[in-house]
Amino acid sequence: MFEDKNNPKEIENLGEFGLINHLTSQIKLKNPTSVKGVGDDAAVIAPSKNKQIVVTTDMLVEGIHFDLLYTPFKHLGYKAVTVNLSDVYAMNAVPTQITVSIAVSNKISIEALEELYAGMLLACEIYGVDLVGGDTTSSNSGLIISITAVGEAEKKEIVYRNGAKENDLICVSGDLGGAFVGLQLLEREKQIFNENPAIQPDFSGYDYVLERQLKPEPRQDVIDMFKELDVLPTSMIDISDGLSSELIHLCTQSEVGCAIYEHKIPIDPSTVIGAEELKLSPTVCALNGGEDYELLFTISLDNYEKIKDQKRVSIIGHITSNKGQYQLVSNDEVVHPLTAQGWNALQGRN
């Protein structure tokens, strides 16, 4: 994991076109909507009949969003794609294409870029997406990855953030807080490594939270579940910045309030163990940790019977008519106001 970044091969000899060709020559388009991929002024997409297109973009900056000391390039490429696909799924749409722009400093070897692209193409393969274009350029400093994802859905299927109504149930997929605990463990081992490189990192028992941080999976399965159960959420968002912040986005745009229950927030046992070792509140990690890439959505009460036994979904509260009031009922039955900076509000608790 702590890779040797010394002695990289220079990429300058290949040049920009050579580099793009080198990295993209193996790509075969698989999605029927992909007409033309890499190699022209633009990619060409033929949208399916009667479908609308969704477009989302995310930029990952070295030193801000990732640390190459503990992030393998293949994982980084995989994650750079999946965080964008997560946004497409959060519209209840199916991702179809991505474009990838990268700025690369000369400290990064061709082998590292090959690994980065291998990770991106693996994510594309798993989620049925084509890499159809992009841009490769130099950087004076770190690595920057900008990905745009395109998806499609029928007009009536698309779910926005602004449709939550009073009494709707608030649901989340999977479990929360793991990615943040994984990040804190990696940061702790980095400190130890920096002080004494001879000490091997000790991650035993933390596979799950590390994978949550380094290789998040977007919830394609939840979108499929909606179709199988014939459930259309009233609103949806993906959890990239923590439950608290995302829930406030949903409620603000829907002009409603909410109440959620601490004991209903799904947290994996290994997240709890990791958080406690780090002297963090597992609930705070779930509320404010971020990067879980789970889906937060609301459904009307009519759909309760369809959802209630789905193991991948937890019902954590309900929407209220109290616009601007965002409440967390803690395990000791105290009502706390949720804020986008909920971390501070709850930091004293453990």
Place this chain on the structure above:
Amino acid sequence: MFEDKNNPKEIENLGEFGLINHLTSQIKLKNPTSVKGVGDDAAVIAPSKNKQIVVTTDMLVEGIHFDLLYTPFKHLGYKAVTVNLSDVYAMNAVPTQITVSIAVSNKISIEALEELYAGMLLACEIYGVDLVGGDTTSSNSGLIISITAVGEAEKKEIVYRNGAKENDLICVSGDLGGAFVGLQLLEREKQIFNENPAIQPDFSGYDYVLERQLKPEPRQDVIDMFKELDVLPTSMIDISDGLSSELIHLCTQSEVGCAIYEHKIPIDPSTVIGAEELKLSPTVCALNGGEDYELLFTISLDNYEKIKDQKRVSIIGHITSNKGQYQLVSNDEVVHPLTAQGWNALQGRN
């Protein structure tokens, strides 16, 4: 032009969401295909009936693609958009939406970002495009701008790089080399400014080449002309890296050769004067300078009559069956091989 970059306001107080809101709150969607803009997990686009979608992306990196010492933020924003629109026009498509991701260091003030967005939104307004999404993040170093442009066209209208046929005429819009001469003049004045900041830059008479560098316009009018004249080019590419390099791309993908004539290459008189002052060959500036964002295209001989009197288009040569042979016939009637690094090949001439 040489702005005072000291004493910028900090953007940290606004936070990411505040910053996005601040920069995008004035945006009104105008394109009928734009269903949802900034503010959800993804933008939503409703493609026009029977149209295909084109998607292109470009990343601009401070210190590589632009120098903030002599690039006003408003011009930078304008150019960042128009270079992407140029790629859409090069597919013979009409741009409809863009997304904008920026990474910003704390040396950049809110006022500067407002100027940057003002420039982007001005380009959007002029070319009928909506800014529908994006991402704003921190950067440890310079400013990075990544823009993705979306456009649409009927399937049969889309022009690729690979359709050039033997005997087709090779055409370019506008004139070439100006953007490169403008850049060299700016770089020269930067040197003088660095050595003695009291000396004011002397750009008198160079308005045209400076504008070519700092505020390039994509050739929407040429795409409109094709429709008016009922001409469909057999291949097309935009000239971002110099005529020589782009022509070789067209010929390589079309599996043909070419012959162009030095005296037919359109060069503006002020480009010639600027090049000569800089002791550069105007022809070399046109062949290898780059950033002109003109369109290079081929048409079948049948369309000669329709094109020949169009002032915005110059016919500079023809396609040959000699795959891999790219020839420039110079003014002294000597045949030179064109290469993507044609600069070196011709550098001795003046």
